[in-house]
Amino acid sequence: MxxxxxxxxxxxxxxxxxxxxxxxxxxxxxxxxxxxxxxxxVANAPKDAIVMDTAPMHLDETHAEIVKAHANGQDVARVHSGDPSLYGAIAEQIRRLKADGIDYKIIPGVPAYTAAAAALGQELTVPEVAQSIVLTRMSMKSTGMPAGETLDNFGRTGTTLAIHLGIRALREIERQLIPHYGADCPVAVIYRVGWPDELILRGTLSDIRAKVRDAKITRTALILLGPALADDNGFPDSALYDATKPHVLRPKAKT
Known part of the structure; x- marks a missing residue:
């Protein structure tokens, strides 16, 4: 099992x-x-499968269902949004599985930030503009953030930020990030990416909060921001396909 x-x-x-x-x-x-x-x-689950929505359940209840399946020798599909390695809340589940001697495997999925970039039609790493992505979240009423993992610290990098659980903290995001990125820094809010009611709002650090308020978005949205999101950064082409720069798979430069 x-x-x-x-x-x-x-x-x-x-x-x-x-x-x-x-x-x-x-x-x-x-x-x-x-x-x-x-x-x-999960529509393609076997017709006679036990299919349960865990949204109203707590951890001990979901684990009890897994223990029951284990006793019956039944494999369990534990389906999470995005990719389980990012805010998937699987660490505490794995701890219980190990304690009970239950085998598990992790099957990766498409994370929300990559789907959001696809919906925007943009690359998040742009030559000489942004070569890193910081995936972070706001604490608010959720689990607190470790010391040092602050927006102020991440903002000092000037690179692309993907902020989860932050849609109700836009005022604080503005306060901490405008000193590093400037008020005109491009921002995109992607609501329920990949769902039929997906909505994309574009703006800047100075006006995105008003746009979100007008759209009445209060949850299930990802915030992307940074100079890489600008329409035209005047950035150079990368060296990857530069004809004048050879590499191991293209050993001869072309003029």
Whole structure:
């Protein structure tokens, strides 16, 4: 018996990996986070499978279902949004599985920030503008952030930021990041990326809060910001396909 932590992607059922889809179709027990994973993602579960939305359940309840499946020799598809390695809350589940001697495997999925970049039609790492991405979140009422992991510290890098759970903290985001990025820094808010009601708002650090308020977005949105999101940075082409710069697979430079 194995518990499969499956990354469902951001919402679009077609962004579920082939491996994830196969395992969902094979497992007799399927536990999915219904607040963030559409039913369509688990629609191919076996007809006689036990399919449970874990959104209203707490950790001990979901683990009890896994223990029950383990006693029955049934594999479990534990389906999470995005990629389980990022804010997937799987660490505490794994701790319990190890304590009970239950095998598990992790099946990666498409993270929300990559789906958001695709929806924007942009690359998040631009030559000589931004070559790093900081994935972070706001604490608010959620688990607190470790010391040192602050917006102020991340803002000092000047690179692309992907901020989760921050849609209700835009005023604080403005306060901490405008000194580093400037009021005109481009910002994109992507609401429910990959879902039928996906909504994209573009603006700057100085005006995005008003746009979000007008759109009445209060949850389930990712914030991307940084100079890489500008329409035209005047950036140079990368060296990857530069005809004048040879590399191991293209050993001869071309003029």
């Amino acid at each position: 194995t518990v499969y932590f499956i990354g469902a992607g951001p919402g679009d059922p077609e962004l579920l990996t082939l491996k994830g889809a196969r395992l969902i179709s094979e497992c007799p027990v399927c536990l999915y986070a219904g607040s963030l994973v559409p039913e369509a993602v």
